[in-house]
Amino acid sequence: MILYNNLKRFYSIGKFADRLPYTLGQALNETRPNLIKPGDITAGITAQEYYLRRLKLLDKLPAKSCVILPSNITRYASGSVFYKFQQNTDFYYLSGFDEPNSLIILEKPNDNLEESLFHMLVQEKDPFKEKWEGARTGTENSYNFFNADEVYDIKNWKPYLEKILKSSEKVFFNIDYSFSTFANDEIAKVINDSGKTFLNYKRIISENRLIKSEDEIAIIRKCGQISGRSYNEAMAAKIQSEKNLQAFLEYKFISNGLDSSGYIPVVAGGPNALTIHYTINNDIIRDDEMVLIDAGGKFGNYTADISRTFPIMGKFSEPQRELYEAVLDAQRECIKVCSQVVSGGVSFADLHNFSRELLYRNLQQLGGFKDLExxxxxxxxxxxxxxxxxxxxxxxxxSMKEALKENSVITIEPGIYCPADDSFVPKHYQNIGIRIEDNVALLADGNYSNLTVEAVKEVVDIENVIANGTNRSMSESFLKPLI
Structure with a gap:
């Protein structure tokens, strides 16, 4: 009942005035009602959903166990110049808390889930540091807004953790040095010094995160809709500078309602598209070249991931069209079979092999490729x-070899990259790189939804958008209203 009562406590906070008498370290409905709806902790995700996520994880664990999750820390580029903070996504998934130098602990004393405990250890408010670094939520506000059962100052995390470890027989903690998490080695030492060994929780939480809720799919759909329409506007702009095209697209993501780009975009004109993760984006796009863009807008820490390739001046040459149609046909077929993948026990690896066979067949039909197999x-x-x-x-x-699951979201992104001066590639196809990517939700009963359908990809639609702008008639999918 403790967690349930805390959930009720969260919903009661809406009685506060429009402007609270204190500041918080992230947007909440009480301070940013233009961004966060009542009842939500983060954009589109309710307090109840975060609560149920924690219960779902704890339900898979034995009694007398605990899960220890550190937040990420602030990283610095040079001196006091810091990178934009990126939260540990497991930590965020279970709490919605988006501040550095923090720790959450989920404790399951017995088999009664209602008696489980949610501990938060956060940075206390500090007027001097907040003046320079921005607001912190602090312990009292974390208790009030994030439904924790106990909140403590992160400065004293060691004795607090030692106390929990005394009553825990199974300890779940993950060390991953690819992330900069708070006190990683120190936490491991405290666990080891207690005489306990720790088990990796990554697989357990990944199984939960794999299956998306309706709210999560709705957020990714919003990212896809707005990103897709932003792509169409970028196509119509005919911008022949990679960096200016990137800036225009990112501006459209934000001005149309998203938070930011989800990742560093690829904007690769001509032969630059042969580099899969080309992100320097500082070349000129020539009149006769195509440009490959791989980008997606972000909202509530979820992102779209779209790739489109199009002729910068609006007309495909014959070789460009032929290769493009070969990739597009494979992509269409892979999306179509999404209605069968879950019921058929198809894995991502199986889907990849299918796409490889399709591309092999299509290139073979084009002809001219030597030793294609x-x-x-x-x-x-x-x-x-x-x-x-x-x-x-x-x-x-x-694993990519595991069967695809209902209510997961996947990307479908075949590509062809034809190097120059290779004897097995026909001359007229050399220096062309093409990739086409959409985001697909695998839904119940064999249904699926293309979450990025607004971004045009048919040859006729691309040429119409570039010739006439985005206000002329085109495919029905483009005309669907925004969320």
Whole structure:
């Protein structure tokens, strides 16, 4: 009942005035009602959903266990120049708390989930530091707004953790040095000094994160809709500078209602598209070249991930069109079979092999490629896609060989990259790179939804958008209203 009562406490806070008499470290409805709805902790995700996420994780754990999750820390580029803060997504998924130098602990004393405890250890408010670094939520506000059962000053985390460890028989903690998390090695030492060993929780939480709620899918859909329409506006702009095209697209993401870009965009004109993760984005796009863009807008820490390739001046040459249609056909077919993947026990690896066979067939029909069977993996060197969620490449601990699951979100992204001066590539296809990517939700009963359908990809639609702008008639999917 403790967590339930805290949930009720959260919903009662709406009685506060429009401007609270204190500041918080992140947007909440009480301070940013233009961004966060009543009852939500973060954009589109309710306090109840965060509560249920914690219970779902604890339900998979034995009695007398605890889960220890540190937040990320602020990283510095040089001196006092800091990078934009990016939260540990497991930490964020369970709490919605978006501040550095923090710790959450989920404790399950017995098999009664209602007696489980949610501990938060956060930075206390400090007027001097907040003047320079921005507001902190602090312990009292964290208790009031984030439904914790106990909140403590992070400065004294060691004795607090030692106390919890005394009553915990199973300890779940994950060390991953690819992230800059708070007190990683020190936490491991405290656990070891207590005589306990710790178990990795990553697989357990990844299984939960893999299956998206209706609210999560709705947020990714919003990212996809707005990002897709922003793409169309960028196509119509005919901007022949990679960096200016990137700036225009990111401006459209934000001005149309998203928070930011979800990742550093790829804006690759001409042969630059042969580099899969080309992000320097500082070249000129020539009149006869196509540009490959891989970008997506972010909202509430979820992101879209879209790739489109189009002729910068609006007309495909014959070789460009032929290669483009070969990739587009493969992408269409892969999306179509999303109605069968869950019921058929299809894995991501199976879907990739299907896309490889389609591209091989399509290139073979075009003709001119030598030793195609041997060279198909040179022309198509990356995987068909990945899971999508709070991380761009979400839940990597879920193997590509595992069967795809209902209510997961995946990307479908075949590509072709034809190098220059290679004897197996026909001359007229050399220096062309093409990739087309959409985001697909695998829904119940064999249904699926293309979450990025607004971004035009048919040849006729691309040429119409570039010739006439985004206000002329085009495919029905483009005309669907925004969320």
């Amino acid at each position: 041997k060279n198909i993996d040179v022309l198509y060197p990356h995987h068909i896609g990945h899971y999508l969620g709070l991380d761009l490449h979400d839940v990597p601990s879920i």
